Amino acid sequence: MYKSSTRSFPVYDSLRQAIIEQALKPGVKLPEDSIGETFGVSRTTVRNALVRLDAEGLVDLQPNRGASVAEPTIEEAYDIFEMRQCLEREVIQRLCKMDPKPIVKTLKAHLKEEEKYLGKDSTRSIRLAGEFHILLAELTGSKILANYVNEIVSRCSLILARFAQVHSAECGVEEHAELIAALAEGDAERANACMHSHLHGVQDRALLNPEDAQSDNVAAILSRYRPTKTKP
Amino acid sequence: MYKSSTRSFPVYDSLRQAIIEQALKPGVKLPEDSIGETFGVSRTTVRNALVRLDAEGLVDLQPNRGASVAEPTIEEAYDIFEMRQCLEREVIQRLCKMDPKPIVKTLKAHLKEEEKYLGKDSTRSIRLAGEFHILLAELTGSKILANYVNEIVSRCSLILARFAQVHSAECGVEEHAELIAALAEGDAERANACMHSHLHGVQDRALLNPEDAQSDNVAAILSRYRPTKTKP
DNA sequence: TTGCTTTGTGTTGGATACAATAATTGAATA
DNA sequence: TATTCAATTATTGTATCCAACACAAAGCAA
Numbered sequence: 001m002y003k004s005s006t007r008s009f010p011v012y013d014s015l016r017q018a019i020i021e022q023a024l025k026p027g028v029k030l031p032e033d034s035i036g037e038t039f040g041v042s043r044t045t046v047r048n049a050l051v052r053l054d055a056e057g058l059v060d061l062q063p064n065r066g067a068s069v070a071e072p073t074i075e076e077a078y079d080i081f082e083m084r085q086c087l088e089r090e091v092i093q094r095l096c097k098m099d100p101k102p103i104v105k106t107l108k109a110h111l112k113e114e115e116k117y118l119g120k121d122s123t124r125s126i127r128l129a130g131e132f133h134i135l136l137a138e139l140t141g142s143k144i145l146a147n148y149v150n151e152i153v154s155r156c157s158l159i160l161a162r163f164a165q166v167h168s169a170e171c172g173v174e175e176h177a178e179l180i181a182a183l184a185e186g187d188a189e190r191a192n193a194c195m196h197s198h199l200h201g202v203q204d205r206a207l208l209n210p211e212d213a214q215s216d217n218v219a220a221i222l223s224r225y226r227p228t229k230t231k232p
Numbered sequence: 233m234y235k236s237s238t239r240s241f242p243v244y245d246s247l248r249q250a251i252i253e254q255a256l257k258p259g260v261k262l263p264e265d266s267i268g269e270t271f272g273v274s275r276t277t278v279r280n281a282l283v284r285l286d287a288e289g290l291v292d293l294q295p296n297r298g299a300s301v302a303e304p305t306i307e308e309a310y311d312i313f314e315m316r317q318c319l320e321r322e323v324i325q326r327l328c329k330m331d332p333k334p335i336v337k338t339l340k341a342h343l344k345e346e347e348k349y350l351g352k353d354s355t356r357s358i359r360l361a362g363e364f365h366i367l368l369a370e371l372t373g374s375k376i377l378a379n380y381v382n383e384i385v386s387r388c389s390l391i392l393a394r395f396a397q398v399h400s401a402e403c404g405v406e407e408h409a410e411l412i413a414a415l416a417e418g419d420a421e422r423a424n425a426c427m428h429s430h431l432h433g434v435q436d437r438a439l440l441n442p443e444d445a446q447s448d449n450v451a452a453i454l455s456r457y458r459p460t461k462t463k464p
Numbered sequence: 465t466t467g468c469t470t471t472g473t474g475t476t477g478g479a480t481a482c483a484a485t486a487a488t489t490g491a492a493t494a
Numbered sequence: 495t496a497t498t499c500a501a502t503t504a505t506t507g508t509a510t511c512c513a514a515c516a517c518a519a520a521g522c523a524a
Binding site for chain 1: 479
C-alpha cells in the first residue's frame with residue numbers, strides 16, 4: 001500500500017518504529033522542522049509521513065498545532081483491545097481451517113528467535129513478540145486481516161507506553177508456545193482460549209494501574225532510528 | 233481522525249464520495265493538476281488528500297506515476313468481503329448485548345429514509361444503504377469498529393464498481409428491515425444469520441460473473457502492459 | 465514491417481518561499 | 495506579585511518552482 005521508493009518512506013518507517021518501541025512516547029511533539037533536519041529532507045516530505053501515521057492512529061495531527069505521538073484515552077484503550085480480540089480470534093479461526101504443518105513450522109522458527117533474545121535484548125524481544133501476532137495474521141493469507149492486525153498491534157504498543165509500568169512484560173513467550181502447540185494439534189477450542197487469555201493478560205498488565213508518561217528529546221531519539229546512509 | 237479544518241479535507245471528501253458513488257470508476261487517473269484546478273487549491277493540497285485515500289485503500293498511489301482509483305483484484309475482492317463478514321458479525325454480536333430499544337428506533341428512522349428514495353434517487357439510495365451498515369457499527373459505541381466498517385464498506389463499493397453489472401442491487405431494503413426485526417426481538421442467532429446472508433447476497437451479485445465486467449476493461453488493462461506481450 | 469533509440473511533452477517528487485496561525489515573551493498596570 | 499495584553503517568535507498551511515521521471519511519438523537501423 002505504501003511504496004517504499006519515496007523519500008518519505010524512511011521517515012514514516014523510522015517514526016513508526018520509534019513509536020512502537022516506545023522511544024517516542026505518547027504526547028511527544030513531532031515538529032516538521034527538526035524531523036526533516038535529522039533525516040535530511042524537507043518539511044514537505046516529513047508531512048507526508050505524518051499524514052500517513054495520523055491515518056493509522058499512531059500520530060495525532062491537529063490543524064495549526066502540528067503533530068504529536070497519539071495519546072489514546074483509557075476508553076480508546078479498551079476499545080482497541082476489544083477490537084484486537086475480535087481480529088485475532090478471526091486469525092485463529094482461519095488458521096484452524098488450514099493445514100497446520102507449514103504454519104507451525106514457521107511459527108516455531110519465530111518462537112526460537114523470541115527465546116534467543118529473551119532477557120537479553122529487551123527492545124528486540126518486544127518487537128519480536130509483536131511480530132509474532134503479525135506473523136500469525138499473515139499466515140492466514142489475508143492481506144487485509146494482516147494489515148488490520150499490524151495496525152492494531154502497533155496501537156496496543158502505544159497503549160502500553162501510556163499506561164503500563166513494565167513494558168517488557170507485554171507478551172509471554174510461553175504463551176506463544178502454548179498457542180503453537182494448540183494449533184499443531186488442530187485444537188481450535190484450545191487455540192482460541194489460549195489467544196483470548198493471552199491478550200487478556202496483556203490488557204490487564206497494561207490497564208490495571210494506569211499512570212502517565214513523559215517526554216524526551218525528539219531529535220536525539222530519531223537520530224538513532226535514521227537509516228544509515230551507505231553511499232559508495 | 234481527519235480534521236476537517238484543513239484545505240485538503242474538501243478535496244479528500246469529494247474524491248471519496250465520488251469514488252464510493254462510482255462517479256470515478258476504478259482505474260481512472262487522478263492528476264494532481266486538474267483536481268487542484270477544479271477545487272481551486274494547489275497540488276500540495278491535493279496530494280495530501282491523495283495520500284490519505286491511498287492509506288484507506290481507495291486510491292492507488294504509485295511513485296512517479298501518480299494516483300488512480302484503486303482497482304481491487306478478484307482475490308482482494310474476496311478477501312475484503314470475508315473481512316467484512318467478520319467485522320459486521322462483530323457488530324451484530326455487540327448490538328445483541330445492548331438494549332435494543334434505542335438502537336431499533338434509530339435504525340427504523342434510517343430505514344424510512346432508505347424507503348423514501350428507493351427507486352427514485354438511485355445514487356442516494358446506494359449511499360443510504362451503505363450508511364445503514366455504518367450506522368449499525370456506530371451504534372456499538374466503538375469508534376474503531378465503526379472506522380473499520382466504514383472503510384471496508386467503501387472498499388466494497390469499489391469492488392461493486394469493478395465487477396458487478398447492476399449497482400443498484402447492492403443492498404436490499406427488505407433485508408435491512410428483517411435485520412432490524414431480529415434485533416428488536418433480541419434474537420442474536422437470527423440477526424447473525426440475517427447479516428450473513430445479506431452480505432453474502434451482496435457479494436454474489438458482485439462477484440458471480442466477474443468475467444463480463446472485467447472484459448469491459450481489457451483494452452484499458454492491456455494498454456498498460458505495453459512492452460513484449462504476446463497477443464491472444 | 466520489427467525492434468531499438470531518441471526526443472518531446474506532461475506529470476510527479478520534493479525543496480523552497482511566503483502567508484497564516486499558534487505559542488511565548490515581556491512590559492505595563494492594578 | 496499577579497494579570498493582562500501587545501509584540502515577538504516559532505511552527506504550520508499552502509503555493510510555487512525546478513529537477514527527475516514516465517510515457518508517447520518520431521526517427522533510425524536491420
